[in-house]
Amino acid sequence: MKLAKNLERLGTETAFSVLAEAKKLEAQGKEMIHLGLGQPDFKTPQHIMDAAKKAIDDGHHGYVLANGITECRQAVSRKIKSLYKKDVDPERIMIMPGGKPTMYYAIQMIGEPGAEIVHPTPGFPIYESMINYTGAKAVPYDLTKEKDLKFDPEKILSSITEKTRLVILINPNNPTGSFVEKPAIDFLAEGLKKHPHVYILSDEIYSRQIFDGKEMPTFF
Ligand SMILES: Cc1ncc(COP(=O)(O)O)c(C=O)c1O
Known part of the structure; x- marks a missing residue:
């Protein structure tokens, strides 16, 4: 019964619904440019494919x-x-076999009814879906109201209460494409030290896709 209730709260990654529709049209012979999923427009490098084959x-x-x-x-x-x-x-x-299982375990370990989890919006849909699944309260911080669609460290810190268990960050951001540089991340990290009851889930999946010689500020 409890599992069924949790499942009702589980969302989806709509990019996969878009992929399914696009594949249907492709099967009908329509030409497609796929912009739904975050798939690079180049093939997996040869040495990686060779290593995978060799391992088998x-x-x-x-x-x-x-x-x-x-x-x-x-x-x-x-x-x-x-x-x-x-x-x-x-x-x-x-x-881990990908980002979504990582989020599943991390959010599942920490989220429960009565807990609050701070997350970006708009954001990777899995964050909010998993928070809802655990029964925790999703506390969004809105990126659209900020300059350059970046997250505002002060706003994140002001969302923290004694019920907060986890803060989810993503930098560089998907879907806004914004990038928060080191001084702001240092400010946030310093502020988070005052909340030792709060865990951090730092999604840095796009950390190698920054440009102009900028430094990636990481939570390592
Ligand atoms: C913000 C973000 N985090 C993580 C991932 C990786 O998730 P997965 O490996 O499950 O595709 C993606 C992929 O789209 C993403 O956009």
């Missing part, structure tokens, strides 16, 4: 550790070090 040929297709292949977690740790000069123990890294 070499027999790497059985169970692995639940938190991910050790060498993979070590490689992620090295990458974080080279990008952000931060040491993260591979034991604290978890390999």
Whole structure:
């Protein structure tokens, strides 16, 4: 019964409905330019495809550790070090099959009736869907009213109450395309230190898509 109630509150990522409609039209012979899902307009690089094929040929297709292949977690740790000069123990890294499962686990672990979760709007639809699913209260911060569609750290900090459990951030932003630079992120991080009961979910999926030599401010 409880599960059914939760499922009623579960939303969807409408980009997949758009994809389904576009595929139907394509099957009818219509030419399509897909702008629905965030799929790059280039193919997966050859060396990645080669490595995937080689792994299968070499027999790497059985169970692995639940938190991910050790060498993979070590490689992620090295990458974080080279990008952000931060040491993260591979034991604290978890390999996930995509963004949505990551959000599912993170929000599910923290959200429950009575809790508040602060999230961006407009935003990746999964955030609000998952918050509602857990029964927590979704507390949106509106990006459209801000200059350049960026989030305002002061507004985020002022949304925090004693019931807040999680703040969801995304930088660079989807869907607004805005980018919040280091001074504002430092200000936010400093402000969040005053709320040790609040967890941070920092979606930095577009961190390699910043331009003009700008520095990616990260929560690592
Ligand atoms: C803001 C945001 N976070 C994460 C993701 C990745 O999610 P997934 O790997 O489940 O496609 C996307 C993909 O569209 C996204 O736009």
